[in-house]
Amino acid sequence: xxxxxxxxxxxxxxxxxxxxxxxxxxxxxxxxxxxxxxxxxxxxxxxxxxxxxxxxxxxxxxxxxxxxxxxxxxxxxxxxxxx
Numbered sequence: 001x002x003x004x005x006x007x008x009x010x011x012x013x014x015x016x017x018x019x020x021x022x023x024x025x026x027x028x029x030x031x032x033x034x035x036x037x038x039x040x041x042x043x044x045x046x047x048x049x050x051x052x053x054x055x056x057x058x059x060x061x062x063x064x065x066x067x068x069x070x071x072x073x074x075x076x077x078x079x080x081x082x083x
Contacts (some may be wrong), residue, residue, distance in 0.1 A: 017043070 024039045073080050 002016065021039055021043065028036045028039075
């Protein structure tokens with residue numbers, strides 16, 4: 001049952017992405033009367049930009065955390081950072 005719930009949770013976002021792409025294809029075909037396969041490229045570029053933004057955010061967050069939280073404890077006794 002746990003495996004089924006995990007697959008259901010994984011499948012819902014993936015199905016949502018498929019639905020968005022299908023709706024975009026349908027709208028473009030309905031409006032201009034021909035199919036345009038550039039939607040996959042646009043979604044892929046959006047995913048790469050989101051990945052790069054997440055990496056940049058994590059980098060800045062880690063650097064800030066090191067400066068604010070860990071650097072003051074460098075010369076302190078070993079028990080101080082644990083407290």
